[in-house]
Amino acid sequence: MRVLLISANRTEVNMRTMPLGLACVAQAAGREGHEVKILDLVQEKDVPGSIASAIADLDPEVIGISIRNIDDQEMRNTRFLFEADNAVVSMVRKLSKAPIVLGGAGYSIYPRAILAASEADIGIEGEGEAVFNVVLERLRNNETLEGLPGVHVKGGGLVAEKVLIRAPDAFPLPDPDLLFTAPCDAGDLWIPVQTRRGCPMRCSYCSTGLIEGTIIRKRSPKSVVEWIAKLKRRGADRLYFTDNTFNLPPSYAMALCRAMACASLKVRWRCILYPYRLDESLVGAMAEVGCSEASIGFESANERVLKEMNKRFRRKDVAETCSLLKRNGIRQMVFLLLGGPCETIESVRESLAFADSLEPEFMRVTIGIRIYPGTALAEQARKEGVIAPDDDLLLPRFYIAPGLDGDEVRELAAIYMAKRPH
Numbered sequence: 088m089r090v091l092l093i094s095a096n097r098t099e100v101n102m103r104t105m106p107l108g109l110a111c112v113a114q115a116a117g118r119e120g121h122e123v124k125i126l127d128l129v130q131e132k133d134v135p136g137s138i139a140s141a142i143a144d145l146d147p148e149v150i151g152i153s154i155r156n157i158d159d160q161e162m163r164n165t166r167f168l169f170e171a172d173n174a175v176v177s178m179v180r181k182l183s184k185a186p187i188v189l190g191g192a193g194y195s196i197y198p199r200a201i202l203a204a205s206e207a208d209i210g211i212e213g214e215g216e217a218v219f220n221v222v223l224e225r226l227r228n229n230e231t232l233e234g235l236p237g238v239h240v241k242g243g244g245l246v247a248e249k250v251l252i253r254a255p256d257a258f259p260l261p262d263p264d265l266l267f268t269a270p271c272d273a274g275d276l277w278i279p280v281q282t283r284r285g286c287p288m289r290c291s292y293c294s295t296g297l298i299e300g301t302i303i304r305k306r307s308p309k310s311v312v313e314w315i316a317k318l319k320r321r322g323a324d325r326l327y328f329t330d331n332t333f334n335l336p337p338s339y340a341m342a343l344c345r346a347m348a349c350a351s352l353k354v355r356w357r358c359i360l361y362p363y364r365l366d367e368s369l370v371g372a373m374a375e376v377g378c379s380e381a382s383i384g385f386e387s388a389n390e391r392v393l394k395e396m397n398k399r400f401r402r403k404d405v406a407e408t409c410s411l412l413k414r415n416g417i418r419q420m421v422f423l424l425l426g427g428p429c430e431t432i433e434s435v436r437e438s439l440a441f442a443d444s445l446e447p448e449f450m451r452v453t454i455g456i457r458i459y460p461g462t463a464l465a466e467q468a469r470k471e472g473v474i475a476p477d478d479d480l481l482l483p484r485f486y487i488a489p490g491l492d493g494d495e496v497r498e499l500a501a502i503y504m505a506k507r508p509h
């Protein structure tokens with residue numbers, strides 16, 4: 088079948104994003120013999136025009152649209168990004184009668200609400216590589232979508248519970264050409280690499296478990312290294328590992344670093360670390376194979392707030408992690424998430440002072456926590472009357488601890504940040 092896949096995301100937070108998930112789906116569909124084209128709207132100046140020409144050129148029989156970010160997670164002046172994505176769905180609907188299939192991380196958090204709010208016909212909740220091909224097959228044969236895991240049908244609801252792919256290697260990482268769809272110079276970009284899916288840490292506010300599950304599913308280090316080598320041949324030598332926690336499990340992280348060392352890949356890369364039980368040998372191995380920066384979302388330095396967020400680490404673990412990184416020449420990007428359960432103005436001060444003591448190269452402070460469905464925070468917010476029992480949370484809602492004055496926290500953070508340009 089002729090398949091057009093559109094990445095509707097137009098937002099670049101911190102850095103340029105690339106539609107890795109959509110490229111994985113395109114790769115899987117291509118292997119089944121479908122003719123697949125990707126349209127990445129991220130830098131498109133003329134969105135209606137580019138959609139119209141993509142549809143005119145391919146005359147697609149099915150159109151997939153990925154929905155990434157629902158909003159920007161900022162409590163003040165929130166940008167509700169889904170509106171622009173939904174406008175893309177409507178444009179496509181006007182130009183083509185082909186079935187529209189939604190997917191992507193944002194869609195997977197709100198599969199029912201988004202399908203109902205849009206003019207799409209079908210939605211795929213969770214990973215698309217396997218089930219999208221079956222959807223294509225059924226559509227080609229005019230069959231129903233009955234029994235397909237994670238598939239939602241307009242007016243028919245969820246047809247069967249989603250099933251996560253157990254062994255990601257069954258679906259190879261995409262050909263780099265599928266990733267570099269928008270005009271760019273590969274050497275100027277940080278290229279996303281995903282080696283694992285799922286996170287078992289269950290932080291109280293986080294939507295990852297809902298999207299990727301709570302069991303870590305890994306690609307073989309060999310397949311990852313082969314893919315990085317392909318990217319290098321394409322001119323890319325700066326990567327970021329999108330894995331939620333690069334150091335978990337530690338044995339896998341070490342195996343990956345060893346495989347990268349054996350392949351003598353000369354790349355620079357960033358990753359995200361969970362600041363718990365990180366040891367010198369792993370950090371040393373990471374630095375040796377090009378790790379130049381690590382992000383650490385420790386979010387708070389107050390033990391009670393950490394516990395409420397269901398963080399398994401304590402502030403001493405964060406301090407140890409940061410000094411390990413410093414010793415090994417890896418820059419730190421740290422994140423604070425202020426205003427959660429049990430937060431007080433004193434605990435905010437404590438976190439800001441602690442962040443200073445780490446001497447990070449970069450720091451980001453967020454005030455107010457976006458409430459996602461299916462999380463412990465959503466449950467608590469419901470009990471406290473912060474959100475209505477039937478709120479589907481598609482429209483952004485934020486949590487600020489009862490009794491905490493959000494404006495006071497913002498003022499404190501503004502004074503703090505004004506003196507710290509990093």
Ligand code: SF4
Binds near residue numbers: 289293361
């Ligand atoms: S460690 Fe990160 S990805 Fe995992 S649950 Fe916590 S915030 Fe989410």
